[in-house]
Amino acid sequence: xxxxxxxxTISNRNMRNKxxxxxxxxxxxxxFGSLARGTANSAILDYxxxxxxxxxxxxxxxxxxxxxxxxxxxxQEMQIDVAGTGIAFIIPMGSVGGKKVLQFLIQNQPxxxxxxxxxxxxxxxLLVAIADQGSMDEVMDAARGANAGGGTVLHAKGxxxxxxxxxxxxxxxxxxxxxxxVTKTSQKNDIMRAIMxxxxxxxxNHTIVFSLPVTSAxxxxxxxxxxxx
Numbered sequence: 627x628x629x630x631x632x633x634x635t636i637s638n639r640n641m642r643n644k645x646x647x648x649x650x651x652x653x654x655x656x657x658f659g660s661l662a663r664g665t666a667n668s669a670i671l672d673y674x675x676x677x678x679x680x681x682x683x684x685x686x687x688x689x690x691x692x693x694x695x696x697x698x699x700x701x702q703e704m705q706i707d708v709a710g711t712g713i714a715f716i717i718p719m720g721s722v723g724g725k726k727v728l729q730f731l732i733q734n735q736p737x738x739x740x741x742x743x744x745x746x747x748x749x750x751x752l753l754v755a756i757a758d759q760g761s762m763d764e765v766m767d768a769a770r771g772a773n774a775g776g777g778t779v780l781h782a783k784g785x786x787x788x789x790x791x792x793x794x795x796x797x798x799x800x801x802x803x804x805x806x807x808v809t810k811t812s813q814k815n816d817i818m819r820a821i822m823x824x825x826x827x828x829x830x831n832h833t834i835v836f837s838l839p840v841t842s843a844x845x846x847x848x849x850x851x852x853x854x855x
């Protein structure tokens with residue numbers, strides 16, 4: 627039995643190609659990368675020996691067993707535990723929008739679904755929808771049609787897209803847009819279903835969607851109780 631995680635790495639932008647090569651050596655994962663900027667002040671940068679705050683954030687879906695292998699490789703090959711190299715962490719996944727999408731995201735990783743999710747009973751979930759560039763207005767229209775609130779859009783580039791034909795039966799562009807939507811768990815399925823039906827793989831948007839459990843959230847346009855504090 628296996629669990630699924632979203633593995634995230636954050637590193638200096640000049641390490642981007644090295645991390646891409648690392649992923650290819652360890653299974654040619656479907657990896658989504660986005661450019662970012664660090665917020666540490668100059669004193670902290672000097673203390674840790676960092677030369678720049680320009681960052682690259684990558685995300686891919688891994689099983690628990692694959693994480694163990696990658697963790698070892700990130701330390702031994704990429705020396706990620708050396709100050710200034712970067713960080714890597716995993717987040718347990720909630721659900722994936724469709725069996726084909728799951729197969730595409732994990733590709734050749736051995737996986738047998740567990741009956742119980744890693745985090746049960748969370749009140750909120752983070753929906754991650756990834757679509758071809760220029761699709762986010764339509765994706766958000768579909769989500770709002772199912773009573774979703776607002777979303778945050780990131781521009782990303784996907785690697786491993788050449789394998790989409792094998793797993794999904796369609797070709798995918800490398801240039802992507804990623805939208806993050808926090809929603810009540812009780813509304814998650816309706817929103818995911820709306821996105822899949824109106825903007826999914828069978829449409830020109832080629833959207834894939836999955837969810838991550840959120841243990842606590844504030845600031846949403848919904849009634850909150852004192853227990854949330």
